[in-house]
Amino acid sequence: MRILFWGTPAYAVPTLEALASAGHELVGVVTQPDRRRGRGAALVPSPVKARALEIAAVRGHEIPVITPQRIRREPDTQRRLADLGADLSVVVAFGQLLPPEVLAQPPLGCWNGHGSLLPRWRGAAPIQWALLSGDTTTGVGVMAMEAGLDTGPVLLERAIGIGLCENAAQLAARLSALTATLMLEALPRIAAAGAGPEHERLARLQVRPQAVEGVTLARLLTKEDREIDWSWSALEIHRRVMGLYPDAQTRWGERRLKLLASEPLVERLADQLTPEAAALSRRSWPRAEPGTVLEAVKGLGLVLATGGCPLLLRRAQLEGKAAVEGEALRQQLS
Numbered sequence: 001m002r003i004l005f006w007g008t009p010a011y012a013v014p015t016l017e018a019l020a021s022a023g024h025e026l027v028g029v030v031t032q033p034d035r036r037r038g039r040g041a042a043l044v045p046s047p048v049k050a051r052a053l054e055i056a057a058v059r060g061h062e063i064p065v066i067t068p069q070r071i072r073r074e075p076d077t078q079r080r081l082a083d084l085g086a087d088l089s090v091v092v093a094f095g096q097l098l099p100p101e102v103l104a105q106p107p108l109g110c111w112n113g114h115g116s117l118l119p120r121w122r123g124a125a126p127i128q129w130a131l132l133s134g135d136t137t138t139g140v141g142v143m144a145m146e147a148g149l150d151t152g153p154v155l156l157e158r159a160i161g162i163g164l165c166e167n168a169a170q171l172a173a174r175l176s177a178l179t180a181t182l183m184l185e186a187l188p189r190i191a192a193a194g195a196g197p198e199h200e201r202l203a204r205l206q207v208r209p210q211a212v213e214g215v216t217l218a219r220l221l222t223k224e225d226r227e228i229d230w231s232w233s234a235l236e237i238h239r240r241v242m243g244l245y246p247d248a249q250t251r252w253g254e255r256r257l258k259l260l261a262s263e264p265l266v267e268r269l270a271d272q273l274t275p276e277a278a279a280l281s282r283r284s285w286p287r288a289e290p291g292t293v294l295e296a297v298k299g300l301g302l303v304l305a306t307g308g309c310p311l312l313l314r315r316a317q318l319e320g321k322a323a324v325e326g327e328a329l330r331q332q333l334s
Contacts, residue, residue, distance in 0.1 A: 001025070001191060004086035004106065008032040010047040011176045012092035015113055018180035019090065020055050024187070027084040028064040030071070032095050072099045081105060088190060091145060092179055095124075100147050107195035110145040111186065112152070113179040115172070116218070117159060118143060119210040122150035123218035127172050130218075131243030134235070136162055138171070140178045142186040144207055149217075153207035155189065156182050164238075164272040165263060167245035221247075230290035233308035234264035250291075252318060252333065260323055261315035265303065276300055277312050285310050296334040299327050 002025045005016055020026060029052040034043040045053075049065050056063040064084065068077045078101050088108035091098070093115075103110050116126035117139045130138045139159035144152040158178060162171060193204040221244065228237055228250040241248045241262045248259045263277040265285070270278040280303065285294055288305040295303045301314040315325035316333070324332055 001087045001108075001187065002027045002085060004028050004030065004081065004084055004089045005048075005052075006030045006089060006091040006094040006098075007048040008046045008095045009093050011115070011172055011179075012048050012094075013051050014176050014180040015090065015092045015183050016048060016051055017055070018184055020059075022184055022187075026052070026055070026063050027086050028066060028081065030066045030068065030081070030094065033067040033069060068096070071096050071102060075101075078102055078105075088187075089145075090183060092183075097147075097149065098145060103145055103147065108190050108193075109198065109201060111155070111183070111190065112143045112145050112150070113183050114141050114143055114150055115175040115179065117141060117157060118150060118154055119212075119215040121216055121218040124220050126218040127175060128168050128218070128221060128243045129216070130162065131166075131168055131171065132239050134239055138162055138175070140175055140182050142182050144202055144205075151210060153202060153209045155205055155207050156186050158182060164269060165242070165261075165274075167242045167261070169245055228259060230304070231307040234306045234311040235266055235269075235308070237306055237311055238262045238264040246317075255319040257319065257333075258317040258323070259313060260317060261313075261325065263312045263314065265310045265312055267309075280312060281309070293334060296330040298330065301326060301329045302333060 003019055004027055005019060007016060008031050029048060031046045031048045034045050036042065037044040052063050052065055066077060068074050071077060081102060082105045086106045088106045089110040091110060091112045098110060116130065118141050121129050137159050139157055141154045141157035143154050146152040160174060189205060193201050226244055226247045226249055228240055228248055241259045246258060246260055250257050250259065263273050265277060265281040267281045270281050273281060288294060290306050292305045293302050294305055294310055297303060301312060303310045303312055315323060316329055317323035318332060
């Protein structure tokens with residue numbers, strides 16, 4: 001099929017690669033504009049743009065890469081996309097809402113690979129909010145796109161479990177691979193359903209309308225979200241560490257400290273902890289001011305007081321220093 005691919009972050013790259021490897025014709029790639037990064041403020045392409053250019057070089061022919069600032073406000077760009085003659089659009093974490101004029105262009109529709117089980121966690125940060133909220137299950141859905149934010153009916157979906165000590169990067173890697181797999185499964189069904197009026201196409205595909213109950217929005221995270229309050233429970237702090245990885249932070253003396261890995265020393269969760277943390281969870285710990293170091297555990301890290309059970313901090317990065325864990329963390333911070 002002739003596919004127009006929309007995506008921006010590393011999360012979208014496996015789907016782009018899967019489409020190319022499966023022999024589909026990439027008539028174009030739409031991604032966010034290059035951004036200035038680093039101390040030198042050099043312009044850096046998105047991971048999707050960089051990979052698309054590599055794929056084009058290997059194949060020996062150009063893949064048009066379009067980088068609209070605001071696709072809704074760029075009729076010339078919309079006309080250029082229409083001229084590419086795609087059979088369908090595949091969208092994975094593009095970062096902008098597609099206007100109705102663009103959604104109506106491909107005869108087989110626009111299909112989104114979304115990293116949650118809709119209607120839970122519609123929006124920009126479904127992986128992070130699943131972890132922050134303590135969800136034990138998430139997944140991927142392939143959804144027919146419409147004008148609303150992740151409101152379209154679902155063609156395929158698959159659920160996976162979330163580990164207590166799984167961080168956002170680890171979960172994103174699993175969901176990213178699953179997105180690519182499901183999209184490849186969906187394409188033959190979409191092609192077999194054929195073109196025609198949208199309601200007829202979707203009826204042939206037997207898509208599932210999203211429930212009106214259970215809708216949650218995964219809003220963009222802010223700088224304030226990243227700040228840890230030690231008066232929270234160990235489990236709540238741990239969820240922030242995992243869900244905001246690698247950006248959860250606190251003050252350590254006069255410097256910032258990024259919290260990169262932790263385990264909540266909650267005895268009822270002992271079967272989900274490492275053996276070392278499970279043993280620590282069964283100990284009796286004194287009450288202390290939240291944020292106080294209760295013990296520096298050789299080879300593991302620091303046990304800190306919270307508003308509830310203690311938290312084992314296993315990996316962290318002090319401002320101006322490299323990230324450290326275990327014994328090095330104990331030596332650096334204790």
